[in-house]
Amino acid sequence: MSGGRLRRELRIEFTMLTRRALLNVVAGSSLVPRPLRWLIYRACGADVRSPNVFPGLEIAGRPGNLTLGAGTFVNTGCFFELVAPVSIGRDCQLGMRTMVVTSHHETTAAGTSRRPVGLPVRIGDRVWTGARVTILPGVTIADDVVVAAGAVVTADCPEPGVYAGVPARLIRSTAGAR
Incomplete structure (x- = not known):
């Protein structure tokens, strides 16, 4: 590996480690007040429109892939993998340790x-x-x-209602309730 390429790779790795430490150690700390946490997420490129992100959020991937709507609450210990975009709407309530995963490993015909x-x-x-x-x-x-506690959402949840289980399925529709 050439010296220029090695320096570039080290610079990229250092930038990623610094951003990861800022997002997951500093912003994720319970010692950081919510308004400051919100500013850190925004400064790192996340489109976070709500300061209601509690300590312990872990972000893996590109912060610019996160959109979080106004009035949304993210409870403690959540995990967002941002390999692809994650868009969370307005006035949502994400329970403790909610995990959003975006990476998928395809397999070849040979397995x-x-x-x-x-x-x-x-x-x-x-x-x-x-x-x-x-x-x-x-x-x-x-x-x-x-979505009920402990559910694993493997497919779209296309209509308003309560989804539960592994995999999550509709157990009660509320489509006509509004």
């Missing part, structure tokens, strides 16, 4: 794994997720959806 591919996740307005919900790559969750 070997390829490089990861990012698939975007879209969460609509007024969505509530219980504790330890996992949302997998490529999923879209409609407005006014409730």
Whole structure:
């Protein structure tokens, strides 16, 4: 490896480590007040329109891939993988340790794994997720959806209602309730 390429690689690695430390150690600390945490996320490129992000949020990937709507609440210990865009709407409530994953490993016909591919996740307005919900790559969750604690969302949740289980499925529709 040439000296110029090595310096460039080291600079990129140092930048990523610094950003990761700023986002996950400093902003994720319970010693940092919410308004300052909000400013750090915005300064790192995330489109965060709500200061209601509690300590312990872990971000992996590019912060510019995160959009968080006004009035949304992110509880403690959540994890957002930002290999692809993650869009979370207005007035959502994300329970403790909600996990949003965007990377997907495709396999070849021979059964070997390829490089990861990012698939975007879209969460609509007024969505509530219980504790330890996992949302997998490529999923879209409609407005006014409730996802029960511990559910694993493997496919779209296209209509308002309550989704539960592994994999999550609609257990009660609220489409006509509004």
